[in-house]
Structure formats: C-alpha cells, structure tokens
Amino acid sequence: GGNGADRALGMFINTLPLRISVGSQSALAAVKVTHQRLSALLGHEHASLSLAQRCSGVPSSLPLFSTLLNYRHSNNGAASTDTLSAWQGIQTLSMEERTNYPLCLNVDDLGDDFMLTIQAVKQISATRIGEYMQVALHSLVEALERTPQAALNSLPILPDDE
Secondary structure (H helix, E strand, C coil): CCCCHHHHCCCCCCCCCCCCCCCEEHHHHHHHHHHHHHHHHHHHHHCCCCHHHHHCCCCCCCCCCCCEEEEEEEECCCHHHHHHHCCCCCCCCCCCCCCCCCCEEEECCCCCCEEEEECCCCCCCHHHHHHHHHHHHHHHHHHHHHCCEEEHHHCCCCCCCC
C-alpha cells in the first residue's frame, strides 16, 4: 500500500480507466495487448482520481467511469486459521455489496473456477448482461483454444435467442 495505508481504516481500490478496442485483431493478439496494457497500469496504481481525470481527456463535468469491471482474487470459502482468529468474537449480521456505478461486473477468481456478479441500475438488465458475458467469455476461450487467429470482432457475443 501507499504511505499511511497502515493507519487508515477501510478498503483501498485504485481504479484506472482502460479502453479496449474490439477490432479485427486476432483473439490471441487482443488478449496479449490487453495484458500488456493492464501490466503497464501497475506503475500508476497509486494515481489519484483527480490525476486520472486530468490525464483522461474526459471533461471534469462528466464521470470518468460509468462501468466498473472488478477482477478480484477470492478464496472458495475456506478461511485460513489467521483469518478465523482475526474474526473471533465478531458476528456478521448481514452483508451486501453496493456500487455507485450504473453497471458493475465483479469477477471472482476462485483459482480453478470463477464467479460473475453483476449489479446494475433498473434500466439495465443484469441477467441480460450476465448472458452476454457468458457467451463472450465462452467464445473467447473457444477461439483461444481452437482458432487463436480469429478476429476478435467476429466472435459471437449474443445468446442464441437474440
């Protein structure tokens, strides 16, 4: 963490914008370029929101983010002994995730599996977004396994019923 992080209460999530062009590059090339661009952002992970806003070119009167993709490493329910002892004597009454973004997609990496959780305003169907993500991810994985040179913009993203 940054300076003073050990004396602050709460979670720290540094969010930086990343725009990915879905063009005619191959699925494999698109994944590699996205990985490189995300890796390059690590050097700026402590940038303030105001600095990110200034560097973005987005007018300050507009939100820098309208959608959040939150990829997080999670365990699959098995808590360590240290974690259990840290929570000894504390009881969870209820818990609910919230977001202030119109659309938030959480990807929980469980090691050998993952879970998608979608939060959306009423005007956006979270179920529909989930179906799109399922088809898009399946198409991408299939392309990477069978036809890595397939153009990214040619991969199916719509469910069969659409």
